[in-house]
Amino acid sequence: MTSLIHDASAALTERPSGHTSQLSEQGKAVRMRALTLLGLGTLFLTTSCKDSHIDNLEERSRLSDEVSLWPLPQQFQTSPVAFKLSASRFKIVHAPGSTAGPSCSLLQNAFRRYFKYIFGYVNEQGQPRSRVFDSELRELQVLITSTDPECDAYPSLKTDESCKFAVVFLTAFVVVFVVLGLETFSQLVYEDDYGVNNINKTSILDYPRFSHRGILLDTSRHYLPLKVILANLEVMAMNKFNVFHWHIVDDSSFPFLSRTFPNLSQQGAYHPYTHVYTPVDVKSVIEFARMRGIRVIAEFDTPGHTQSWGKGQTDLLTPCYSGSSPSGTFGPVNPILNSTYDFMTSFFKEISSVFADAYIHLGGDEVDFSCWKSNPDIQKFMEQQGFGQDYSKLESYYIQRLLDIVSSTKKGYMVWQEVFDNEVKLKGDTVVEVWKMNMVEEELQNVTGAGFTTILSAPWYLDYISYGQDWKNYYKVEPLSFNGTPEQKKLVIGGEACLWGEYVDATNLTPRLWPRASAVAERLWSDENVKDIGSAYSRLEKHRCHMVRRGIPAEPLFVGHCGHEYSGL
């Protein structure tokens, strides 16, 4: 390779070289390789994991004004040396020796996506029309180094995202990191005064601080059309989120079409045809997410938040009593019937095969005991079990049996913090989600103290809107600010921005989520010392204009404008 670099460098000049069409085919090949290799020193990803280092890489050098990186990479170094990119010549190619090639549809898909983001929809092939400048970036070479590139795999918590990458040699261990690197690469490209795409010589070494970076969307309180979910997965990728927490059903409606229990959505959805997610819909969400390195973790919350389940499944919910007779209303899942557990066994068997991720979210939050208390059969059961008047013991009894059922499907589970608080016996790999705003630090201390992994969502309930720049509050959160040992801190694997559905649907979800969730994205990705609000404001302002230019109605941070405003309604 060295001789090639040398040969090529010798051919480079600072001046326009005239039409390449005048070059012989062989000369062209040499030039292209030369420019690529020249690019090699500008942007790259390292080939392996945390233990490898890029020499002379300074942290957070000053970026050119045109560029905004969000979230900020762990390490990068940039220079004023700029290269031009031509839509008719620029290629993203598989590097020699890469273990993934054109048959990897995940990569091909990402190449197409980012080519379009960088060049718009201009995609002209053929002879170059303008003069070729020496300082042109012709290729981004992508090198996958793992013997298993994981092209057809689903992303998982165990996929080691702490592998470093940098972006014109984009090297990564497995393919999902290339997708992240392409996002970074595309953010580095900027238009000069002539509208020409430029990229400055830059070295980046990057990896996330936390490996669980989630967005919760709620498709029960309002149904979200598939295109809204897909669009938001697209924006998640732009912000390096990697978990879609799909709060798919709840009291209000049951839009999940179960093959085993079709009556659940037939009766429990807002509409059995227009307001449901069919198996094909769910598959396409999962595949769309996989292409972007995003896990899909479905939540089927029980025993509370289940009113809609009761419409299509007789005897599943507890009949509430008014005095000595049933009132006609229903409470949480009925925990005292064997039929309940038979149902859950069949139901979660289906769920575990429909959703590819290794984890299922089982909910377990906000169980209202008043209906259980009213029911004489439940009272009798409490007595038999020796629970006294402690209904949280009944809740734990239910959850415990449910967890055993789900464990038998070989899935791991996530739960809301109440399940831990109520001292349910949990598997070691359980992820406890901390959502209650009061005593967050104590809870993190307790959960990690008990040895459980945890994610934080309490400070990031984005459905709570207020006047002004609330993104700053989300940004200022430090997830590890609780008292705990280094081992405890390591158990905090990330967090989630939650957009509960009471007040959002297709009409307003996307602008309400972005760029407010972007603040959470950087908090979960970048170094803990990246916390200057002024710097964040100026980068986030540009990042939101990036999103707008890509067709996303991300709302403004404050007074100002984008070069390319949103063109939808």
Add this chain to the structure above:
Amino acid sequence: MTSLIHDASAALTERPSGHTSQLSEQGKAVRMRALTLLGLGTLFLTTSCKDSHIDNLEERSRLSDEVSLWPLPQQFQTSPVAFKLSASRFKIVHAPGSTAGPSCSLLQNAFRRYFKYIFGYVNEQGQPRSRVFDSELRELQVLITSTDPECDAYPSLKTDESCKFAVVFLTAFVVVFVVLGLETFSQLVYEDDYGVNNINKTSILDYPRFSHRGILLDTSRHYLPLKVILANLEVMAMNKFNVFHWHIVDDSSFPFLSRTFPNLSQQGAYHPYTHVYTPVDVKSVIEFARMRGIRVIAEFDTPGHTQSWGKGQTDLLTPCYSGSSPSGTFGPVNPILNSTYDFMTSFFKEISSVFADAYIHLGGDEVDFSCWKSNPDIQKFMEQQGFGQDYSKLESYYIQRLLDIVSSTKKGYMVWQEVFDNEVKLKGDTVVEVWKMNMVEEELQNVTGAGFTTILSAPWYLDYISYGQDWKNYYKVEPLSFNGTPEQKKLVIGGEACLWGEYVDATNLTPRLWPRASAVAERLWSDENVKDIGSAYSRLEKHRCHMVRRGIPAEPLFVGHCGHEYSGL
């Protein structure tokens, strides 16, 4: 006419009458007239103004579940008798004797618009394909009674909107009331279980409680593309708003392209080509609004809020001083130079011809005195004028001269409340806009006590968002709850919902404005006794689904769904 009704009634049966194609042409004509006249008793507008009455019209009868009227009409009576509407046969026609005909493009435009709203984009002509039922509504006849139908006029404050109308004889004094009546008519149409459009026999007598029902949009802090403005004018018409208060320029940017002073936008807009309103743009906004009975009142706010003016007009703003030398920054308009008044004379001469409405909003709010205080020339002028240290006197001096300039253009003016508070001498027809939240009632009392007309916007600053159903707060406002004589109360001519632009642009404006502004719409239109929150919720929920079905991303009130969800992003 009586004999015709009689003839026609004799031909009516309760059963399907078979294909009308079997009828002779003459028979068809008789049938159509018959059905129309039968419709005459169902929905109609009275022919004249407040002094006329419709017999037996009860207030607020119960509507069928499918229908939601928003804002609620003053009087209506409905019955379970339903008529079907066929897209291939239904016509909106000019009634015999109407003073407006097919040459009135305002009406033709409205006919087309509401036909599309009612039937979607199915617009098949030709032979009827299905059986004709007797209970079909074939025509909506529109009768304009004024000798001047005002087809080419601009709506004005003086257009007597208190003329009653009702919706199948739609009769109104002038054409703009027909537009309002068509909205009501379209809201009465609902789909039955077979997807057939139905309308129940209903009589409506309607007129607005307040004649100034405005929406303020701010195109300075963020530029709003023309399509966003037009879309929101469309939604305003759906809510019977009739004033677009266009806060067109402010500190942040100057997007108005002035022919006299093109440098103002050339230098002061965010971008001189992509972020400006050209004369043609402004014309099209005004015409689009006119077609919907909406006045466009432009605001050119001075002497404060003018930072962007200074970029393209030298010496217009006051140079601020730091100690004894200019600091390089600028304050409000410089009130001590003759050149300022020369500029304003030329500028408002143009404005008065560009904007057709009889009123211009001159602003006058939030003048910061610190820059004036720092400037030695201003200090000297204060001394010469004997103003002492009372800079509000200087402000009044400026405003007084400005008002005289604008008066000479034969326009009326609106001002923010400070101008009144500072005791500037105002013309009798000045409209004072009350916007300060503290002591609203005292201010209304004072303004009307001094004999000035006023509009209220203080409780309706919709840019202040919060979690939950804040529309209820807007709805509960009673504009006439202050202490005052009946004469004073009459001087409150309406109000405005203001969506200031700090945090909104094309990405999020429409869902943030609707249906929150709809709450203000009903408060300003309907009777003061229409204030039941439960009834409002259920009607507004349907009304927002109406808007969504018409392609408007109006956000949800709370948990639930629409039959036809928003299909944009």
